[in-house]
Amino acid sequence: MGLRSADRHQAYLAFLGHRISGLALAFFLPLHFLVLGLALEGQARLDGLLAFAAMPAVKAAEWALVVLLALHLGLGLRLLAVEFLAWPGARGARLHWIGRAAGFALSVGLVFLWSILRG
């Protein structure tokens, strides 16, 4: 018996965004380090992986991860501000930072997309 999703509010959406992006990053990071590790080990395998990473679907996934990292960073900074800075008022939970974090993630995504398209 949860509260219904339609009754969720901004700060809850921020929580969901933060958790989902955090989990996705946690899942991705070991793979990322694996690739970096291979870079140290041998040219051939790295080249194979880099070719794999250049495939469109893989590029799209990479784009999503960059956006998620930007979102996680933005929402994480809001949480740190909410928890460790003085509040502007009794109910001033810096909700407008949520939109800013989303906007920041989106613009990082656009810049990344632009750099991919430019080759």
Place this chain on the structure above:
Amino acid sequence: MNEVERTVPATEEGRSLTVRIWRGAQDGEFVSYAVPWRANQTVLDVVTEIQRRIEPALAYRFSCRVGVCGSCAMTVNGKPRWTCRSHVGHVHEDGVLTLEPLRNLPRIKDLVVDMSGFFDKWQQAGGRFSGTATRHDPPAAVDPYSRKRRLADAAIECINCGVCHAACDVVAWKPDYLGPAALNRAWTLVNDERHAGARDTLKRALADGGCCACHTQGGCMAHCPLGLSPTGSIAGLKRLALLEFFKGGR
């Protein structure tokens, strides 16, 4: 769900309201009642009408009827609310009200939950005031504009209704989490310069299951009928936790 229909004749205008009420305890079912839809009625009025005219065995809880006592909270169309201060016109959905007991507390019967665990958490959070003055001392002179007094004031009006406790997912996920109401109370006491047990209250509020379990989802703040901000109080406790950590207090 196989729902039963029970009815009171509609008013002259003929409009009637469908009220689905949880009957039973942990196990139970929704029963539908139809009652006259009046221009001015609260959700609590509707529950009372059903109990007086259709279902005498319906169990629910209330006292003051005006948002002072904190006993009438229920889940109304999916949200925790004071039923006595919820106008039917503002909360019905296409003429339907779905009423359930408050979330995150054991159900006793129908709309009544067992609040004892909720109150126990207030004690666990160090929520009991202990003074040092006697009746022979003059009243404490607390500067109303001091920083600490203003912090306490912002959180002090809580009436223990349990709405925030029901709104919080962390309470649902982690049953030993003290919850927003108990931690909000602890925050007022930590800022009360007359409270002799401030260190103890702080230690309890920072312990396992205390303020650091909160994920700042803000459900408590979004639902508190008084517009209090347990989220803010808990953030205050977290700041103190960090200070304690750097001081090597814990």
